Amino acid sequence: MSDRNSLGGRVKRYAQVSTAVGGLAARLAGERYLGIDLDRSRHAAELTQALGGLKGPLMKVAQILSTIPDALPKEYAQELSQLQANAPAMGWPFVKRRMASELGPDWQAKFGSFEKEAARAASLGQVHRATGKDGQRLACKLQYPDMSSAVEADLKQLRLIFSLYGRYDGAIETGEIHAELAARLREELDYVREAKHLALYRRMLASETGVHVPDVVPDLSTDRLLTMSWLEGEPVMSVADAPQDVRNAVAMNMFRAWYRPFYGYGVIHGDPHLGNYAVRPDQTVNLLDFGCIRVFPARFVGGVIDLYWALSRDDEALAIHAYETWGFKNLNREVIDTLNLWARFLYAPLLENRARRIQEAATGEFGREVAEKVHGELKRLGGVTPPREFVFMDRAAIGLGAVFMRLKADLNWYELFHDLIRDFDVAALEQRQGALLDEVGLPRPA
Template identity: 65%
Template sequence: MSDEKSFYGQAKRYAKVGTAMAGIGGRLAASRYLGRKLDNSKYAEELTQALGGLKGPVMKVAQILATIPDAIPQEYADELRQLQTNAPPMGYPFVRRRMRSELGEKWVERFKHFDRDAAHAASLGQVHRATLDDDETVACKLQYPDMASAVESDLKQLKLVFSIYKRYDNAISTQKIYEELSERLREELDYAREARAIALYDYMLRDEPAVTVPETVPDLCTKRLLTMKWLSGKPLMDFREADLETRNTLAASMFKAWYTPFYYYGVIHGDPHMGNYSVRDDLGVNLLDFGCIRVFPPSFVEGVIELYRALRDDDDDHAVYAYERWGFENLDKETLDVLNIWARFLYKPLMEDKVQKIQDQDSGRYGAEVAGKVHKELKRIGGVEPPREFVLMDRAAIGLGSVFMHLKAEINWHRTFHDLIGEFDVDKLAERQRDALARAKLDG
């Protein structure tokens, strides 16, 4: 099957995805506008099976839908969140064809052993464990067939869904969200770019012994095949019932893994899926996926820090300045007050110099209530258009917060944050960023 953006590939994909989306759209319309009672759990399971079988970025699109407040019923959201974790792998005939197309007819001779069954399957590809002639264990990440067509057709569907959503909910303009997700999804198709992102993270985290980045095997890498040395570790969520000291150690390691690159280099790991991390025997963490890496303008990082200072000092003028550095435009007092509801929720753990959990409750219910309140208020005042940079920053912050909630970590987040930002200098960050991107040969 061709991996080009063929008309046939897109049309076939569009028809399959369109059928699934049309079904959920019709049922949602009936539920909202005609007052019909639906068996949402039944339809949610059907939708999950249909989209999961299709693979590819539609799964990420579905997960995005599940995070928009009130966009779909809770039963749909719960089912759709399972897609990436439970993606069924492609069989060995696909694996053989993919490896032959990437490494040539004698590809099997490049390995001492190659597992036929996938060790892990996700939205855009699957991972196979293999052994090289020197007995080094490696992970071979294979991209599914026809993903370029899948991305383009799924983005068309996402644009359609956003346009429908906009008709009955103006709280958040989705135009820049769509632009941001489109660019990130297209980047994820390029495994050569991901290899450069790995090199970037290896450099940025070179002084962080608690974080391990995989080493690529360049002569076994292409745009659709990424081969890395295998990193052994246990799932992060296996440690939810560990002793407090262990949980706190893991939380501190995760904080460094996410925010050292951000505050020092303006780079963030934008996919909070828990399958992208594992725990070493010494409680350090392994980073396993680098397809969704976001490089931010240094001014945006400055805005994140300045918003903290504005909230700490209860300074509205400073807050406006900070939001403008984020990329928000034309903020009036009413919009500022609504945005600050969400900002105070996110920044709250950093405000007090004491040991505490990331939030008082051990579930996401309070966060959902805050998000619901913000959504309601934004809708009342006519909505807001978030800057592109906001999309992955917010997603990453919520993802990391979820990890800390699961671990029930108790840390002085205030000091951890201040130790990291130090005497922040935006010009020095810009210089470090330029140097790091040049070393990794990665575009900003």
């Protein structure tokens, strides 16, 4: 069974998703061009139900899009956010064939034990518990067949959705969002690259005692099978009702797990999905999935810090410099003021030197109300094209913010942030980043 990108695989995938996506296209087009009154909430629920039965990248893309402000109408974002990564697992006959294709017909002899039932099934593959010949507890992440074809087919359907929504709305030009999603999804299929991501994170977080990263077992790994040490932990929400100090400790460790790599090395974990981390009894956290990793040019990180100082000091010239560093074009006062609305929302917890919740407004969704206001203004002003780097930067900020809200974490985010950016220097970051990427065998950012 070939896992390569094939015409037959793509055609099969088109048939699977075209009904759901075609329905979305027809209805959005009807609302836009024919004046048809579309019940978006009901249609979004139907779309979610249709996509929820599929494995593969379209489900993952739907989850990602639900957390990117203005990538889709809010009715669709709210529904798609309910898609769960735990799809039904493939059965034992499938697993045996897949493992034999990766490690050879005698693959079982290479393990001390291998559990037939998957411990976790997600959008691109499933994880099995195992033990090595030496008794080490292992996690075997096995990719589903024909995922390359599925990715290409789903990305084509996604381009159709974006194209129709762009004609319908126009506040956000989605070409760069699609390009970024496409690049990251294709990378996620390469488990050799993911193994390098693990090595990268083990080095970046070596001094972080509150964060744990698995070890890779190279002899039991291929480009579609990744075998790692098994890390025990409970879901993050298992501490949602724990004492305040416990919730604060978990939130602090998660903050450092995401932002120590970003401000120290220009690297961010782009998928803060609840299934991608776990909590230990001592409130330290395990990071469990490294397929979606974004490496930023040092100048982009510098722009993030420049905008912080611009907002802190009401320095309009520095704000303009930050936006231009990221690649925003044709800026005027109204566009800058509108972008600053979103920036002030994201940076708000970092601008106050006191313990506080990540969001103090009494709202159930992190950022949705602000995003809608920004969206309306950008639409009125003719729209903008967000740089592609923003897709996973925004996703990390919004995803983590939502978790911090659910934990009701009460921390001095200002102090945590300033501890990370103290003595920041773009040239030093670029040198440090380049040396580490060379060491683990990953390409430097353009």
